[in-house]
Amino acid sequence: MFKLLSLCAVLAQGSRMGVAFTDEMESREFSKDEMLSTGETNMDDVSFTNDTMDEWEGTMKQVSQIFWNPVSGGLRKISVGWNPKHVWGVAGSDNIYWREGKRGTWQNVGGNLKHVSVNGRNGEYVWGTNKNDDVWFRSGLRGSWKHIGGKLIQMSVGQNGHVWGVNRANNIYYRNGVNGQWQGIGGKLSYVTVGGQNGEHVWGVNANDDIYYRRGVGGKWQNIPGKLVQIEVSDRGEVYGVNRQDTVYKRVGGVNGKWVQMPSSKAIHIDIGGSRKHTKFLWALNRATKIFYRKEQQVSDDCM
Numbered sequence: 001m002f003k004l005l006s007l008c009a010v011l012a013q014g015s016r017m018g019v020a021f022t023d024e025m026e027s028r029e030f031s032k033d034e035m036l037s038t039g040e041t042n043m044d045d046v047s048f049t050n051d052t053m054d055e056w057e058g059t060m061k062q063v064s065q066i067f068w069n070p071v072s073g074g075l076r077k078i079s080v081g082w083n084p085k086h087v088w089g090v091a092g093s094d095n096i097y098w099r100e101g102k103r104g105t106w107q108n109v110g111g112n113l114k115h116v117s118v119n120g121r122n123g124e125y126v127w128g129t130n131k132n133d134d135v136w137f138r139s140g141l142r143g144s145w146k147h148i149g150g151k152l153i154q155m156s157v158g159q160n161g162h163v164w165g166v167n168r169a170n171n172i173y174y175r176n177g178v179n180g181q182w183q184g185i186g187g188k189l190s191y192v193t194v195g196g197q198n199g200e201h202v203w204g205v206n207a208n209d210d211i212y213y214r215r216g217v218g219g220k221w222q223n224i225p226g227k228l229v230q231i232e233v234s235d236r237g238e239v240y241g242v243n244r245q246d247t248v249y250k251r252v253g254g255v256n257g258k259w260v261q262m263p264s265s266k267a268i269h270i271d272i273g274g275s276r277k278h279t280k281f282l283w284a285l286n287r288a289t290k291i292f293y294r295k296e297q298q299v300s301d302d303c304m
Contacts, residue, residue: 035077050207068265073097073106074289079117080273082159084233084281086123086141087273088116092289094131098141102293111136111145119157120236121275123151125178133168137178145176150182154191158199159235164192170207174217187221195233203233209244213255224251226259235273238296240282242267248284291296 036133041213069205069236074087074099085101094112126138133151138144155165161177164185172192189204189212202214209227214220216267228241228249239251240262248265251257267284274280280296 022030030111030209033088037225068284068292069102069294071102071291071293073167073291075285075291076289077115077269078271078283078285080281081123081125082121082269082273082275083123084274087283088118088126089291090114090128092115109141114155115156117155117158120161121159125157125161127155127163129153129155129165135165135213146178150180156193158194159197160199162194162199164194164199164202166190166192166204172204183217185217193231193232195235195237197235201233201235201237201239203231203239205229205231205241211241222255224255230269232271235275238272240270240272242270246287267292 023109037276043053043080066101073089075091077175078087080087085104087101087104088109089097089099089106090113094114095105096109096111096113096116098109099107100115113130116126116128118126120140122140124140125141126137126140126143129152130136133153135148135152135155137146137148150165150173152165152167155161155262157176162180163175163177165173165175166189167173170188170190172187172189172246173182174185175182188206189209192202192204195201196216198216200216202216202219203224204212204214205228206212209229211224211226211231212221212229214222228243231239231241233239237254239254241249241251241259246266246268248262248267248270249259250259252263265284267286267302269285270282272282273282274296281293282296283293285291
């Protein structure tokens with residue numbers, strides 16, 4: 001069962017950035033994009049021998065009307081935006097892939113990243129970091145990579161293009177879009193996620209797996225009971241996360257709600273995408289790098 005632990009002290013508001021970001025470097029492109037017409041069969045570094053769900057500690061079954069669907073390929077990180085037709089991911093080799101939703105096929109995109117985040121009505125905001133913690137921006141699939149000054153290990157972009165990120169020291173930063181400037185945010189997080197039409201939903205976890213919520217840039221950090229290692233929020237404020245046992249949880253009732261375990265789910269990384277006009281999809285990756293998705297549905301209100 002999920003152990004809801006006692007509240008921690010709310011993160012103290014820190015000072016401005018301890019280490020200043022350098023001015024943005026001159027833009028440059030990665031190597032020419034390689035668009036694969038049959039990406040699923042040509043992704044040598046991420047191919048599967050089968051698409052069964054056995055790696056999830058036993059074959060997945062229907063539980064509470066929840067269906068998980070396997071997807072060919074293998075990824076370490078995945079991101080789906082406001083428009084669920086735009087799914088991005090990175091493989092173990094740091095190769096970057098794009099897919100046109102659940103019915104598409106994986107296409108290799110030039111460059112190398114260890115983390116990627118996408119959002120925008122047409123998937124026009126794509127941000128990522130590489131193995132050197134360098135930050136990159138791309139204006140959608142047809143754009144080209146632009147190097148952005150600063151060093152981050154993980155980042156999240158909202159529907160309006162606003163970006164949040166954390167560095168190796170767990171310092172938190174915010175940027176008002178690609179043409180903005182990095183602004184230090186008080187507190188310490190190891191993972192951060194942003195959602196909402198105006199970036200009003202900000203969630204994160206720290207190095208101790210403690211969970212925090214903040215209502216946008218002008219808000220204050222609020223500790224949320226529970227322990228998670230990775231967390232994601234949709235643009236409607238729906239929150240999902242995974243703990244160190246690879247168990248998936250959904251937050252029912254928002255900030256003042258409770259965590260509910262997703263039945264029969266095991267994952268190390270998840271993301272939720274879709275808008276009010278689009279069907280919500282939850283994407284998940286397990287330790288075998290296998291990929292799964294399902295339509296977002298309400299789970300039981302019974303707190304685990």
